[in-house]
Amino acid sequence: xxxxxxxxxxxxxxxxxxxxxxxxxxxxxxxxxxxxxxxxxxxxxxxxxxxxxxxxxxxxxxxxxxxxxxxxxxxxxxxxxxxxxxxxxxxxx
Amino acid sequence: xxxxxxxxxxxxxxxxxxxxxxxxxxxxxxxxxxxxxxxxxxxxxxxxxxxxxxxxxxxxxxxxxxxxxxxxxxxxxxxxxxxxxxxxxxxxxxxxxxxxxxxxxxxxxxxxxxxxxxxxxxxxxxxxxxxxxxxxxxxxxxxxxxxxxxxxxxxxxxxxxxxxxxxxxxxxxxxxxxxxxxxxxxxxxxxxxxxxxxxxxxxxxxxxxxxxxxxxxxxxxxxxxxxxxxxxxxxxxxxxxxxxxxxxxxxxxxxxxxxxxx
Numbered sequence: 140x141x142x143x144x145x146x147x148x149x150x151x152x153x154x155x156x157x158x159x160x161x162x163x164x165x166x167x168x169x170x171x172x173x174x175x176x177x178x179x180x181x182x183x184x185x186x187x188x189x190x191x192x193x194x195x196x197x198x199x200x201x202x203x204x205x206x207x208x209x210x211x212x213x214x215x216x217x218x219x220x221x222x223x224x225x226x227x228x229x230x231x232x
Numbered sequence: 233x234x235x236x237x238x239x240x241x242x243x244x245x246x247x248x249x250x251x252x253x254x255x256x257x258x259x260x261x262x263x264x265x266x267x268x269x270x271x272x273x274x275x276x277x278x279x280x281x282x283x284x285x286x287x288x289x290x291x292x293x294x295x296x297x298x299x300x301x302x303x304x305x306x307x308x309x310x311x312x313x314x315x316x317x318x319x320x321x322x323x324x325x326x327x328x329x330x331x332x333x334x335x336x337x338x339x340x341x342x343x344x345x346x347x348x349x350x351x352x353x354x355x356x357x358x359x360x361x362x363x364x365x366x367x368x369x370x371x372x373x374x375x376x377x378x379x380x381x382x383x384x385x386x387x388x389x390x391x392x393x394x395x396x397x398x399x400x401x402x403x404x405x406x407x408x409x410x411x412x413x414x415x416x417x418x419x420x421x422x423x424x425x426x427x428x429x430x431x432x433x434x435x436x437x438x439x440x441x442x443x444x445x446x447x448x449x450x451x452x453x454x455x456x457x458x459x460x461x462x463x464x465x466x467x468x469x470x471x472x473x474x475x476x477x478x479x480x481x482x483x484x485x486x487x488x489x490x491x492x493x494x
Contacts, residue, residue, distance in 0.1 A: 170424065172424050174343065196362075196365075197365065197370075199361060199365060199370050199374070200358050200361035200362045200365055200370075201354075201358040202358070202362065203313070203355070203358070203359065203362075204313075204343075204345065205311075205424050205425060206424070206425075206427070207424045207426075210424075210425075210426060210427040210428065213427075213428050213429065214366065214413075214427055214428065214429055215365070229354070
């Protein structure tokens, strides 16, 4: 995966009791951060900004809010899609 | 490979800080309006503010908790979840000491994570999990008990080197002594950090050095315009990254490298 490629194909999967997004495939700028993605999902699902939303990579850790999507894609996936799980509870904490 | 002296010195590194309480926001504050403290480089601000806040509470006749304040230096918001030493290296280019930090109470920045101990514990352990995912596909951290995970965080919060390393040694040295990738992040102030896959060895089995790792993350970098800093040290570019992973990492098991424009 070229480092200069700027867009990331995202697949967002609900975990636990989290509501399922009608559209869960998104192509977004690679330099968006996890903090941006949290706000994006909350807005889409009408979740209050102050409520908890946890994101998980490889069903094993929650990435730092400052992680860019492109660095996550580079480091943790071999496919062209970046799969991220979201949950309102700390599912794999 | 294991430099006990270095690991010990890194752990014990401290920065003298002067907390200045913003008199425009703490309008009722009596003198003195500053509090001095020596803070561990490897710790986090929310874990180190209790004495300063106790002092402040007495001087304003009000109970001030960590969630009521935020920290600012030179117009920069100091992120709660970044190690103190990394923040100092990032923002105090001229090496001024003491580090004079402005304590604010109003206009709380939205982007700050919650400074509660629970949130700090969560963020810290997630970073440790991510580092182990890179090193050992997560196998070592998932073989540890929740109690051991908590001991990693609590020993940072309580500044206990031996307690920390009694657990951390397994994350650093497992039976196979093989790590897949070195957990390392590169920071330039004002941008999100860069993180890429860095193998501990090159194709010819020679150890990967810092210069190669930086070039992988920032292919167009001109080294003559930058100083490369970690743990307050100007790190030589020919340092082996696996040596750095074992001896220069922060407690979250990441090497945090600051690239400062000279």
